[in-house]
Amino acid sequence: MASSDSDALVTSSDPLHPANLIPELCRGFYHLGWVTGTGGGISIRQGDKVYIAPSGVQKERIHPTHMFVLPYPQPSPHADRVFLRRPAQNLKESACTPLFWNAFELRDAGSCIHTHSQHAVMATLLWPEKEFRISHQEMIKGVRIGGTGRALSFLDTLVVPIIENTPNEEDLRESMHEAMVKYPDAAGVLVRRHGVYVWGSDWEKAKAQTECLDYLFEVGVKMKLAGLPTILESYP
Numbered sequence: 019m020a021s022s023d024s025d026a027l028v029t030s031s032d033p034l035h036p037a038n039l040i041p042e043l044c045r046g047f048y049h050l051g052w053v054t055g056t057g058g059g060i061s062i063r064q065g066d067k068v069y070i071a072p073s074g075v076q077k078e079r080i081h082p083t084h085m086f087v088l089p090y091p092q093p094s095p096h097a098d099r100v101f102l103r104r105p106a107q108n109l110k111e112s113a114c115t116p117l118f119w120n121a122f123e124l125r126d127a128g129s130c131i132h133t134h135s136q137h138a139v140m141a142t143l144l145w146p147e148k149e150f151r152i153s154h155q156e157m158i159k160g161v162r163i164g165g166t167g168r169a170l171s172f173l174d175t176l177v178v179p180i181i182e183n184t185p186n187e188e189d190l191r192e193s194m195h196e197a198m199v200k201y202p203d204a205a206g207v208l209v210r211r212h213g214v215y216v217w218g219s220d221w222e223k224a225k226a227q228t229e230c231l232d233y234l235f236e237v238g239v240k241m242k243l244a245g246l247p248t249i250l251e252s253y254p
């Protein structure tokens with residue numbers, strides 16, 4: 019595709035176009051401490067196109083012209099990744115791409131967010147087993163079954179699987195896939211000593227859900243450090 023044609027894929031005066039939204043959302047995520055030090059980010063799938071930010075760049079400073087656009091689904095899962103658009107600059111697509119793809123393929127997600135939030139990291143340290151669990155918190159109601167289903171109730175226990183980190187982000191693909199199959203109701207996957215992946219049926223729901231989960235990781239960590247139980251047998 020000629021570059022002017024492919025530039026049209028990321029050029030729009032609509033602030034809700036994914037190429038405009040991703041830079042704006044990343045600026046907000048940076049100020050929450052979710053995407054500092056270049057890590058983390060968000061991908062948006064709109065119909066048959068996926069929008070992905072570059073790897074290893076300051077995520078709060080990305081521009082619509084830095085965006086990669088990929089066809090969804092990809093023509094072959096075994097062949098090299100196919101792009102509808104690559105930026106003119108010498109940039110590589112986010113190393114999170116295969117992880118974002120897990121959310122699109124396994125949950126039909128419209129967006130997936132990866133944060134390096136310290137709340138998520140601390141939760142993986144204070145819950146040394148394979149699950150983060152918390153009950154009886156109002157913000158549980160902001161989390162959906164499987165990330166894209168109906169909302170949980172105040173009386174549901176929130177369970178988020180924890181997978182072990184790998185030296186390279188893309189090598190998390192398989193263990194994230196396994197966790198998503200084993201925990202079909204989970205709205206996200208924590209990565210020990212690293213962060214979290216959260217998805218939703220669109221970017222608004224993915225963002226709101228990431229905010230609720232991040233709040234629950236933070237409050238869970240504080241409760242644990244205060245010696246309070248994070249699971250109640252009964253309430254009130």
Ligand SMILES: CSCCC(=O)C(=O)COP(=O)(O)O
Nearest residue numbers: 056057058073074112113114
């Ligand atoms: C200091 S970031 C280390 C790599 C990482 O965890 C990450 O999320 C990288 O994402 P990118 O989009 O920059 O490839």
Ligand SMILES: [Zn+2]
Nearest residue numbers: 057058187213
């Ligand atoms: Zn990361």
